[in-house]
Amino acid sequence: MSIITLTPLASGSKGNANLLTWGKNQDKHLLIDCGIRIKAIEKTLLMQGLEATQLSAIIVTHAHADHISGVAPLARKYNIPTFMTKGTAKFADLKGVPLAHYGIDQPFELEGLHIHPFTVPHDARETAAFTFHETETPDKKMGYLTDCGHITPHIETMLTGVQALAVEANHCRDMLMNGPYPYSLKKRVSGDLGHLSNEQTAQLLGKLSQALKKVHLLHLSEENNCPIKAKNICFKALNNPKAEMVVAMQNNPAPPLTLKGI
Ligand SMILES: [Zn+2]
Numbered sequence: 001m002s003i004i005t006l007t008p009l010a011s012g013s014k015g016n017a018n019l020l021t022w023g024k025n026q027d028k029h030l031l032i033d034c035g036i037r038i039k040a041i042e043k044t045l046l047m048q049g050l051e052a053t054q055l056s057a058i059i060v061t062h063a064h065a066d067h068i069s070g071v072a073p074l075a076r077k078y079n080i081p082t083f084m085t086k087g088t089a090k091f092a093d094l095k096g097v098p099l100a101h102y103g104i105d106q107p108f109e110l111e112g113l114h115i116h117p118f119t120v121p122h123d124a125r126e127t128a129a130f131t132f133h134e135t136e137t138p139d140k141k142m143g144y145l146t147d148c149g150h151i152t153p154h155i156e157t158m159l160t161g162v163q164a165l166a167v168e169a170n171h172c173r174d175m176l177m178n179g180p181y182p183y184s185l186k187k188r189v190s191g192d193l194g195h196l197s198n199e200q201t202a203q204l205l206g207k208l209s210q211a212l213k214k215v216h217l218l219h220l221s222e223e224n225n226c227p228i229k230a231k232n233i234c235f236k237a238l239n240n241p242k243a244e245m246v247v248a249m250q251n252n253p254a255p256p257l258t259l260k261g262i
Pocket residue numbers: 012013016064066067147219
């Protein structure tokens with residue numbers, strides 16, 4: 001049986017990194033983003049029983065520091081092929097990094113894994129989200145979506161039918177508006193090119209609930225969200241008491257989001 005797992009190693013505005021594992025023997029691995037220090041990622045990978053040399057690739061969503069700051073040091077040290085859009089590459093120091101570009105809405109294959117990048121509205125050039133499935137099982141799909149200002153019809157189309165989803169639930173709108181951020185930052189975070197609120201994420205989950213059985217909530221703001229609040233509103237939207245939901249945290253790896261194939 002093929003299984004895809006996604007393990008959030010770090011999640012939040014201080015740094016993001018996610019480990020994706022696939023293959024019949026669960027022997028293929030890549031990182032989605034690396035916005036934490038090289039020592040921290042090495043240590044966290046070891047906690048998962050892995051060394052960085054076992055990574056087939058790093059896939060980068062966009063050029064914000066909380067997603068990319070650790071990418072170049074890690075890729076250089078271990079010579080890891082690193083995939084990003086040209087728009088992202090423009091804003092990063094990538095000297096010595098084995099670089100490959102992917103195009104938005106141009107799916108590609110990596111060692112039996114089908115990766116479909118799609119565009120999301122965010123204030124970084126060519127920001128991407130993804131769906132993943134094993135090449136042999138196209139109907140068993142996982143989605144990954146963070147750093148997204150609002151849900152577009154295209155995002156809904158791309159995520160329709162996913163059985164497992166890792167998705168941003170960045171802030172509670174009330175906590176953000178009544179919280180400590182300066183007005184300009186509140187506007188940025190809640191804006192059309194900012195981040196998804198619990199309410200926006202819940203609305204998306206409601207639309208995907210027919211196929212969706214497992215959800216990980218990512219990129220929660222430590223200042224402007226409450227994990228229990230986020231989970232309550234998002235779980236309710238799934239309208240399925242048997243659904244599974246995990247909230248990923250900033251400083252500790254979360255349990256994996258698991259999608260079983262055939
Ligand atoms: Zn971010």
